[in-house]
Amino acid sequence: MRVTFLTQTSQLGPSSRYRVYQYLDFLKREGVHFRVSPAISSNHFTKVYNIHRPINKLPYFGLVALKRLIDLTMMGAGDIVFLQKEVLPQAYPLIEEFIKKLNRKLVFDFDDAIFLLPPKRRSLLYNFRYKNSIPRILTMSDYVIAGNQYLKQYALRFNGNVEVIPTSIDTETYFVKKKEKKDRINIGWIGSRSTIFYLDRLGNVLRALARRYDICLTVIGTGDYRVDGVETVTRPWRLEREIFDLQCFDIGIAPLINDDWALGKCGCKIIQYMGVGIPAVASPVGINGKIINDGVNGFLADSDEEWIEKLSQLIENEALRQRFGFMGRKTVEERYSVKVNGPKLLEILQKVNKM
Numbered sequence: 159m160r161v162t163f164l165t166q167t168s169q170l171g172p173s174s175r176y177r178v179y180q181y182l183d184f185l186k187r188e189g190v191h192f193r194v195s196p197a198i199s200s201n202h203f204t205k206v207y208n209i210h211r212p213i214n215k216l217p218y219f220g221l222v223a224l225k226r227l228i229d230l231t232m233m234g235a236g237d238i239v240f241l242q243k244e245v246l247p248q249a250y251p252l253i254e255e256f257i258k259k260l261n262r263k264l265v266f267d268f269d270d271a272i273f274l275l276p277p278k279r280r281s282l283l284y285n286f287r288y289k290n291s292i293p294r295i296l297t298m299s300d301y302v303i304a305g306n307q308y309l310k311q312y313a314l315r316f317n318g319n320v321e322v323i324p325t326s327i328d329t330e331t332y333f334v335k336k337k338e339k340k341d342r343i344n345i346g347w348i349g350s351r352s353t354i355f356y357l358d359r360l361g362n363v364l365r366a367l368a369r370r371y372d373i374c375l376t377v378i379g380t381g382d383y384r385v386d387g388v389e390t391v392t393r394p395w396r397l398e399r400e401i402f403d404l405q406c407f408d409i410g411i412a413p414l415i416n417d418d419w420a421l422g423k424c425g426c427k428i429i430q431y432m433g434v435g436i437p438a439v440a441s442p443v444g445i446n447g448k449i450i451n452d453g454v455n456g457f458l459a460d461s462d463e464e465w466i467e468k469l470s471q472l473i474e475n476e477a478l479r480q481r482f483g484f485m486g487r488k489t490v491e492e493r494y495s496v497k498v499n500g501p502k503l504l505e506i507l508q509k510v511n512k513m
Contacts, residue, residue, distance in 0.1 A: 159511045161185075161192040162233050164226065165242045168196045170397060176426065177267050177305075178242050180328045184500040190507065195229050197222045197245070226253045230260065238263045238510050243272060244295055251295050258298050263510050266295055269305030269325055271422025273312060301510050303503075305424035306445045323502050324445075325424040327433045329495045334435030334487055335405040337480075341372055343473045346407030346436075348378040348395070348427060356413045357383075363465040364388045371473050378403050404434045408479065409472050412440035413465075425449045428456070429494045432486030437479045439468055449494070455485035 165174040174196065185192060198221070226245050230253070233239065239262045245253040257264055273292040296302055296316035303323050304310040313320045345364070347357050357377070365387040367373055377383045379395035393403060404410070410431030414420040421444040428449050431438040440446040442458040450456040457468040472479050492498065 159190055159238070159507065161190060161238045161240050161507060162229070163192060163194040163240045163242065164229060164245065165194060165196045167198055171196075172426065173269055174242055176325050176327070177269055178240070180326075180331075180496055181500050181503055184496060185504065185507075188504055190504070193232070195225070197225060227256075230256055233257075233260070233262060238265060238507060240265045240267065240507075241295075241299075242267050243270075244291060251291050251298075254295050254298060263513060264299045265301045265303065265506065265510055266299040267303040267323075268292075268309060268313075269422075269424045271309065271312075271419050274419050274422070300513055301506055303506060306422070306448075308421045308444060321502070321506060323499050323506075324494055325426050325429060326494045326496055326499045327429055327490065329433065329491055329497065332401055332404075332430070332433035332490075334483065337408070343371060343373045344376055344406060344408045345373055345411060345469070346376040346378070346404070346409070346431075347411050348400075348404065348430065350379050350395075351381065354380045354383060356415060357411075359415065360411065360413050360465060361385055363462050363469070366462075366466050367469055367473070370470070373473065376403075376407065401434060404430055404436065407431070407434075407436045409469065410436045410438045411469075412438060412446065414441040414443040414446065416441070416443045420444055429490055432456070432483075432490045432494075435483035435487045437472055437482035438486060439465070439472070449489065451489075455489050456482050 163178050165171075165178050167174045169175045169179045178194065182192065182194065222245065239257050241254065241264060244251060254264070293316050296313050299317055300319065302313045302317050302320040304313050304320060305322070305325055307322060310320050310322050349357070364373075364375055364385050368388045373388070375385055375388050375390045377390060377392045380392065381394070383392050384390050410427065412425075412427040412431075414423065423444055425445045428438045428440050428446060432449075432455070438450065438456040439459055440450055440456065442452075442460055447458060450458055452458040457472070459465040459468045472482070
C-alpha cells in the first residue's frame with residue numbers, strides 16, 4: 159500500500175502535525191509506503207504566518223497550486239491520496255478534481271469547521287468556500303476522516319464513508335514532569351493570533367484572581383499580549399521547546415465562545431495539557447465536554463463566576479491539581495493517543511486500498 163500525504167504545512171503547522179506527521183513512524187512500522195508533500199515549507203510557513211492581510215498571501219497560493227500540480231505527476235497509479243484539509247483555502251477544488259480524474263483514491267481529513275465562515279473573517283472568498291469548495295471535496299472523496307462528531311455529521315450530508323479520529327498526541331513525546339514546590343501559580347494558554355480572542359473573554363476572571371492570589375499568566379504563540387492588572391509572560395511558539403513550555407504551566411486554560419465554529423474545534427489544547435499532566439479548565443463547548451469529565455479529570459467553566467471558583471480551587475489545592483493531572487493523562491492514554499488512534503487510521507487506509 160502506498161499513500162501520498164498532501165499536508166497543508168510542514169510539522170510547524172499544528173493541524174498537519176497532529177493529523178499526519180505524528181502517525182508516520184507507526185505507519186512505517188506497519189509496512190505502509192508513503193510520501194509526504196507539505197503545501198508550504200517550514201520557511202514559507204513562518205513567512206505566511208506573519209502576513210496578516212489575506213490578499214498578501216496570494217503569491218503563496220500560486221506556489222501551492224504549482225507544487226500540487228507537480229505532485230500529481232509523481233503519484234503512482236495505485237496511490238491513495240490523503241488530503242489534509244483542502245489544497246487551496248477559499249478556492250475552487252480544481253486540484254482535487256484532477257486527483258479524481260486520475261482515478262486516485264482520495265481520503266479527506268479535516269479537524270475544523272472549514273465549511274463555516276470563521277469568526278472575525280467575512281469575505282466573498284470565505285462565502286465561496288462555504289457554498290462550493292468543501293461540499294464538493296467531501297462528495298468526491300472515497301473516505302472522510304473528521305476530528306469530532308460535529309464535523310462527522312456535516313460530512314455525512316455529502317458522503318456515507320465518514321469516521322472520526324480525534325486529535326491525538328504521541329504519549330512517548332508528551333510526558334509528565336515532576337513539579338517543583340513554589341508559591342506562584344502559573345496559569346497557561348497556548349494558541350495563535352487567530353484564536354487569542356478566546357482568551358480575551360477571561361480578562362476580568364484573571365484580574366479577580368490576581369487580586370487574590372500570587373499568579374502569573376503565560377501565553378504561548380501569539381506575540382505580544384497583555385492582560386491589564388495581571389503579570390503576563392509571552393513566549394513565541396517553538397516546536398523544539400513546546401513540551402517544556404507546557405510543563406511549566408501549573409494550570410492550563412481553554413476558553414471558547416459557544417458558536418458553530420467552536421463546535422468544530424477538536425480540543426487540542428486540553429489534550430496537550432492533559433498529556434503533560436497539567437490540570438485543565440475549559441469552556442463547556444463542543445468536544446470539551448467529551449474530553450473533560452467535570453470534577454474528575456478537569457473542570458468545565460462557563461460564567462465568570464464559575465471560572466473564578468474552579469480556578470481558585472486548583473490554585474489553593476495542590477493535591478487536586480495532581481489528581482486532575484493524573485486522571486487527565488490517563489484520559490489521553492486511553493482515548494487521545496497515537497497508540498490508540500494509529501490503528502484506526504491504518505484500518506481506514508486498508509479499507510480504501512481495497513476499494
